[in-house]
Amino acid sequence: MSTQQATPQQLVDKALELSRADGAVVIVDAGTEANLRWANNTLTTNGVSAAQQVTVISMKNGATGAASAAAGVVGRSGVDLASIEDLVRASEKAAEDAGPAEDAAELVPGRASADWDEAPAQTDISVFSRFAPALGETLAAARAEGNLLFGYAEHSMGTQYLGSSTGLRLRHAQPTGSVQLNAKSGDRSRSAWTGVPTADFTDVDIVAAGQDLARRLEWAKRRIDLPAGRYETILPPSSVADLMIYAYWNAALRDAEDGRSVFSRSGGGSRLGESLSGASAVKATLRSDPSAPGLECTPYVDAYSSSAATSVFDNGIELAPTEWIKDGVLAALATTRQTAAAAKAPLTPYIDNLILEAAPGGAGPSLAELTASTGDGLLLTSLWYIREVDPQTLLLTGLTRDGVYKVEGGEVVGEVNNFRFNESPVSLLSRIAEAGRTERTFSREWGDYFSRTAMPALRIRDFNMSSVSPAS
Amino acid sequence: MTVDESFTSLPLGDLAEAALSRAHDLGAEHADFRVETVRSQNINLRDGNVDGVSDSSDSGLSVRVVYEGTWGFAAGVVLTPDSAAALAEQAVEVAKVSKPVNSEPVVLAPEPPHGEHVWVSSYEINPFDVPDTEKIGHFQRWSQRLLAADGVAHVDAEFQAVQECKYFADLAGNRLTQQRIRTEGALTAVAVDEESGAFETMRTIAPPVGRGWEFFTGNEVHDWDAELDALPGLLRAKLAAPSVEPGEYDLVIDPSNLWLTIHESIGHATELDRALGYEAAYAGTSFATLDKLGTLEYGSPVMNITGDRVSEHGLGTVGFDDEGVETQQWDIVKDGILVGYQLDRRIAQLKGLNGGRSNGCAFADSAGHVPIQRMANVSLQPAEDGPSVQELISRVRRGLYIIGDKSWSIDMQRYNFQFTGQRAFLIEDGQIKGQVKDFAYQATTTDFWGAMEAVGGPQTYVVGGSFQCGKGQPGQVAPVSHGAPTALFRGIRILNTVQEAGQ
Numbered sequence: 001m002s003t004q005q006a007t008p009q010q011l012v013d014k015a016l017e018l019s020r021a022d023g024a025v026v027i028v029d030a031g032t033e034a035n036l037r038w039a040n041n042t043l044t045t046n047g048v049s050a051a052q053q054v055t056v057i058s059m060k061n062g063a064t065g066a067a068s069a070a071a072g073v074v075g076r077s078g079v080d081l082a083s084i085e086d087l088v089r090a091s092e093k094a095a096e097d098a099g100p101a102e103d104a105a106e107l108v109p110g111r112a113s114a115d116w117d118e119a120p121a122q123t124d125i126s127v128f129s130r131f132a133p134a135l136g137e138t139l140a141a142a143r144a145e146g147n148l149l150f151g152y153a154e155h156s157m158g159t160q161y162l163g164s165s166t167g168l169r170l171r172h173a174q175p176t177g178s179v180q181l182n183a184k185s186g187d188r189s190r191s192a193w194t195g196v197p198t199a200d201f202t203d204v205d206i207v208a209a210g211q212d213l214a215r216r217l218e219w220a221k222r223r224i225d226l227p228a229g230r231y232e233t234i235l236p237p238s239s240v241a242d243l244m245i246y247a248y249w250n251a252a253l254r255d256a257e258d259g260r261s262v263f264s265r266s267g268g269g270s271r272l273g274e275s276l277s278g279a280s281a282v283k284a285t286l287r288s289d290p291s292a293p294g295l296e297c298t299p300y301v302d303a304y305s306s307s308a309a310t311s312v313f314d315n316g317i318e319l320a321p322t323e324w325i326k327d328g329v330l331a332a333l334a335t336t337r338q339t340a341a342a343a344k345a346p347l348t349p350y351i352d353n354l355i356l357e358a359a360p361g362g363a364g365p366s367l368a369e370l371t372a373s374t375g376d377g378l379l380l381t382s383l384w385y386i387r388e389v390d391p392q393t394l395l396l397t398g399l400t401r402d403g404v405y406k407v408e409g410g411e412v413v414g415e416v417n418n419f420r421f422n423e424s425p426v427s428l429l430s431r432i433a434e435a436g437r438t439e440r441t442f443s444r445e446w447g448d449y450f451s452r453t454a455m456p457a458l459r460i461r462d463f464n465m466s467s468v469s470p471a472s
Numbered sequence: 473m474t475v476d477e478s479f480t481s482l483p484l485g486d487l488a489e490a491a492l493s494r495a496h497d498l499g500a501e502h503a504d505f506r507v508e509t510v511r512s513q514n515i516n517l518r519d520g521n522v523d524g525v526s527d528s529s530d531s532g533l534s535v536r537v538v539y540e541g542t543w544g545f546a547a548g549v550v551l552t553p554d555s556a557a558a559l560a561e562q563a564v565e566v567a568k569v570s571k572p573v574n575s576e577p578v579v580l581a582p583e584p585p586h587g588e589h590v591w592v593s594s595y596e597i598n599p600f601d602v603p604d605t606e607k608i609g610h611f612q613r614w615s616q617r618l619l620a621a622d623g624v625a626h627v628d629a630e631f632q633a634v635q636e637c638k639y640f641a642d643l644a645g646n647r648l649t650q651q652r653i654r655t656e657g658a659l660t661a662v663a664v665d666e667e668s669g670a671f672e673t674m675r676t677i678a679p680p681v682g683r684g685w686e687f688f689t690g691n692e693v694h695d696w697d698a699e700l701d702a703l704p705g706l707l708r709a710k711l712a713a714p715s716v717e718p719g720e721y722d723l724v725i726d727p728s729n730l731w732l733t734i735h736e737s738i739g740h741a742t743e744l745d746r747a748l749g750y751e752a753a754y755a756g757t758s759f760a761t762l763d764k765l766g767t768l769e770y771g772s773p774v775m776n777i778t779g780d781r782v783s784e785h786g787l788g789t790v791g792f793d794d795e796g797v798e799t800q801q802w803d804i805v806k807d808g809i810l811v812g813y814q815l816d817r818r819i820a821q822l823k824g825l826n827g828g829r830s831n832g833c834a835f836a837d838s839a840g841h842v843p844i845q846r847m848a849n850v851s852l853q854p855a856e857d858g859p860s861v862q863e864l865i866s867r868v869r870r871g872l873y874i875i876g877d878k879s880w881s882i883d884m885q886r887y888n889f890q891f892t893g894q895r896a897f898l899i900e901d902g903q904i905k906g907q908v909k910d911f912a913y914q915a916t917t918t919d920f921w922g923a924m925e926a927v928g929g930p931q932t933y934v935v936g937g938s939f940q941c942g943k944g945q946p947g948q949v950a951p952v953s954h955g956a957p958t959a960l961f962r963g964i965r966i967l968n969t970v971q972e973a974g975q
Contacts (some may be wrong), residue, residue, distance in 0.1 A: 003549060033946070035945070036570060037945055038573055039750045039751075040576075040643045040748070040750075041572040041575060042573065042576045043542065043543065043570050043574035044543075044750050045545065045570075045844065046545060046567075046570045046842075047544075047545035047546065047547065047566060047841075047842050048547070048562060048566055049532075049534075049546070049547035049840045050528075050547070050549060051532065051547075051549055051840055053530070053551055054911065055528075070522070071524075072525060073525065073526040073527070073531065074526070074527045074528070075526065075527070075528035075529070076528065076529040076531075077529065077549055078531040078550075078551065079534065080534065090527065090924055093528060093604075094604060097525070097603065097604035097605045097608065098522045098525050098608065099521075099608065100521075100522075101521075101522060102518070102521050102523075104596075116743075125562075125566050125569050128569065132569060132570065132572055132573060133572055136572035136573050139573065148576075148749070148752075149570065150752040150753035151751060151753045152945040154945070154946060168820065178896060180753055181752070181753070182752060182753035188749075188752075188757070193753070210686045225508075258626055258662075258664075259625065259664040259666065259669065259671055260626065260662050260664065260673075264671075264945050266667070266668055267666065267669065268666060304526065305523075305524035305526045306524045306924075307516070307523060308518070311525070327710070384883070385882060385883065386881070387880055388483075388879055388910060389890075389969050389972070390910070390969045390970070390973060391671075391673075393973040395969055395972060396883045397879065397890050398881055399882075399883045399884065399888070401883075416885065418888075420881070420883070420888050420890060422890075422967075422969070424973055427973065432817055448946075455555065460756070464972060465782065466914070466972060467888060467914055467965075468888070469883040469887055470759075470887045470888065470916065471756075471759075471883040471884050471885035471886075471887050472885070472890065
């Protein structure tokens with residue numbers, strides 16, 4: 001419990017100075033956040049918060065030294081210089097109790113970020129000082145039109161300080177923000193949605209977003225009922241992000257090698273090198289890059305626990321741009337130093353952003369142009385409640401939400417009922433009929449956990465709408 | 473049991489006094505104050521090796537005000553009276569910035585003040601008092617036991633424990649100190665057919681519980697030994713089982729599966745904040761709108777659903793909620809008809825339900841988050857002198873007996889859902905046959921509960937639940953339990969998930 005504020009750098013140095021372990025990593029996360037939430041054209045909740053979490057990872061060497069080390073991870077909030085020793089000792093005790101770790105390895109050699117000495121970046125409620133009045137106007141406009149607006153705006157600044165007994169002193173400041181806006185007709189029978197990612201709220205045009213949704217509610221005035229079945233379906237960038245993020249989360253090389261993932265090859269081993277694009281003319285590339293413009297993310301490994309594709313021993317490893325799928329071929333799966341060595345594969349740790357490109361540089365038609373080139377199909381707004389049904393094929397189920405539109409001869413002709421879908425993001429890659437240009441987008445399903453994505457819209461052949469949902 | 477001393481030794485009363493008096497002086501018409509420390513531990517093993525042990529503790533304090541009819545909330549981590557008073561100022565500032573967006577003045581339902589109280593949940597051994605070596609060793613032995621069995625290629629094991637300490641104070645004079653303990657453990661065995669590349673998994677069905685380490689060291693509450701002995705054989709049979717033929721089946725559903733269907737199709741659908749649209753842009757709304765209260769045929773006449781935050785060992789159980797409301801039990805569905813909702817103080821006042829008093833469903837998952845209406849323990853009641861599992865199965869000509877939860881998904885108004893399970897046995901002419909695999913059941917909420925012909929007796933009743941119910945923006949997780957008897961449903965659509973994935 002904290003009674004006085006120490007700087008994150010002081011906490012890192014103090015913890016490392018106190019450590020009696022064979023190796024230690026200390027991570028301090030200092031974060032501030034502001035949010036506004038509204039429903040039925042009025043505010044419902046709001047808030048600001050500040051938090052500081054200190055995580056101490058202690059390594060205790062085994063019989064063969066670091067190669068058979070154990071790790072203990074203990075994290076606490078509200079730690080000060082007086083109480084940090086207790087945390088360090090708890091972490092050392094946890095390492096003693098844990099027993100040898102499979103991913104044990106020498107800690108990463110030291111290096112320092114140029115901005116290590118800087119204070120944590122911060123946000124507060126004033127980040128909304130221009131946005132809140134504009135939102136107030138948008139709510140007033142909706143009221144005048146007889147529509148209802150619902151939504152949420154959030155801005156956070158997280159600054160991470162990662163130090164180690166080997167001399168790592170790494171700092172990364174991460175702004176994250178988004179606005180989600182949902183418009184409904186007064187009787188709630190028609191609904192539309194949009195999500196906008198933003199780093200600082202200076203680029204959010206909430207009035208334009210409100211107008212776009214009002215137009216979609218107009219589209220929905222003509223209602224067309226369709227049965228379950230397989231439809232040519234345009235997935236907007238947000239929905240493509242939903243599906244690709246899930247495939248990415250399941251891309252641990254170890255799981256593939258263990259025969260228990262969609263990326264396992266029958267007969268043993270992984271599907272690395274295999275084409276996933278099948279008969280599709282579109283050979284997409286799925287990649288991550290910590291310095292991708294507008295999607296900048298932590299440029300080094302920050303692992304708070306070990307799993308099939310993360311290792312606390314790898315903390316601080318520099319991340320390089322990685323192509324997971326290259327021109328339709330599975331090119332890399334996520335590894336730690338240990339799982340990479342075991343499978344004789346390159347080291348390619350997870351990175352906190354994801355980009356799908358159907359053409360070099362992500363060029364392609366806009367969503368409007370993709371719609372205009374569609375003869376007969378469905379245009380989705382968003383997907384929702386996506387869950388894994390079968391890990392073998394990575395079959396996912398979920399719902400369409402807030403606007404399924406019928407496209408005929410390149411024009412939206414009305415709104416269709418919602419559907420439950422059953423589809424695999426891996427299988428979809430072989431059924432891409434046409435792809436749009438890659439743009440920054442907000443995954444509606446996973447944006448809370450994975451917010452930095454750039455995706456194209458995709459028109460998919462034979463998308464499996466398994467049943468009709470009466471929800472509107 | 474007593475509340476953790478490291479929590480009660482904090483200057484809770486002084487902090488509350490500083491925050492509440494500042495909020496009062498600034499003109500807030502309502503102010504409440506919370507300090508929370510949530511400690512959690514996760515132990516993960518892969519094939520008996522420690523994958524990770526992590527222990528975290530999240531502490532903080534927050535002030536919530538109603539100022540000129542608008543909410544304001546501020547949270548921090550520095551536990552000094554000055555910092556608490558500064559949070560009160562920030563909360564009032566947040567209310568001022570938010571005012572242009574607010575058109576509906578906030579008024580809270582009255583609640584009699586309860587003064588000073590201490591409440592501790594019911595458990596025997598605090599899992600945080602047990603050495604890590606003992607907990608790790610316990611799950612290592614269980615992992616090795618499964619790995620030693622024929623056909624088991626891999627075993628994942630996980631253990632999670634949470635200790636939640638909270639202090640609540642408000643301008644009405646409440647000073648409430650509470651502590652809850654909860655634990656969860658699961659093992660998943662994996663079988664791989666190397667030649668075909670096919671693999672299957674089977675997870676234990678032991679529920680998460682509002683109990684301590686004693687839940688894992690005996691077989692009284694959950695028969696771990698019997699379950700671990702049976703699991704490898706069940707897994708081998710699943711890998712070898714035929715793929716289910718899709719179509720209509722009668723279903724006998726075990727509580728280990730049915731709890732999640734109750735959670736999704738009844739628990740969330742009867743949250744009044746959802747019905748009113750507060751969650752419309754995110755978690756969604758509900759088909760069970762307020763105009764249908766007292767008339768909606770939610771299910772067949774054998775359907776009786778209660779909400780409670782008082783049942784012993786329930787994950788949603790607590791003495792007082794995060795708005796200082798004393799917890800209760802009430803009816804949600806009576807003889808198949810919708811008769812009640814889950815409430816917090818604002819929405820209870822807004823709609824005058826429950827005699828204009830909240831039924832105690834406000835919860836925040838940490839001091840850093842604002843309390844919102846969260847799920848109570850929502851449970852399907854068994855029939856007094858009701859049938860056994862065997863009797864229910866004997867009534868089925870062609871059906872499936874489904875055990876254990878797995879995949880789940882439901883739409884934003886809680887109509888259309890799809891669930892799978894850990895395993896399903898074919899029932900033919902009242903007899904259990906072997907397993908079938910690749911099954912999912914899909915239905916619309918009121919059709920499904922309308923097709924419930926019978927609920928089992930109290931001897932079939934088991935309480936399931938989750939630590940991880942998500943709701944709200946910013947996202948919050950809540951623990952919740954759901955009791956259910958085994959129940960019989962007629963004519964439910966079964967899908968074959970391999971055919972669903974085909975092109």
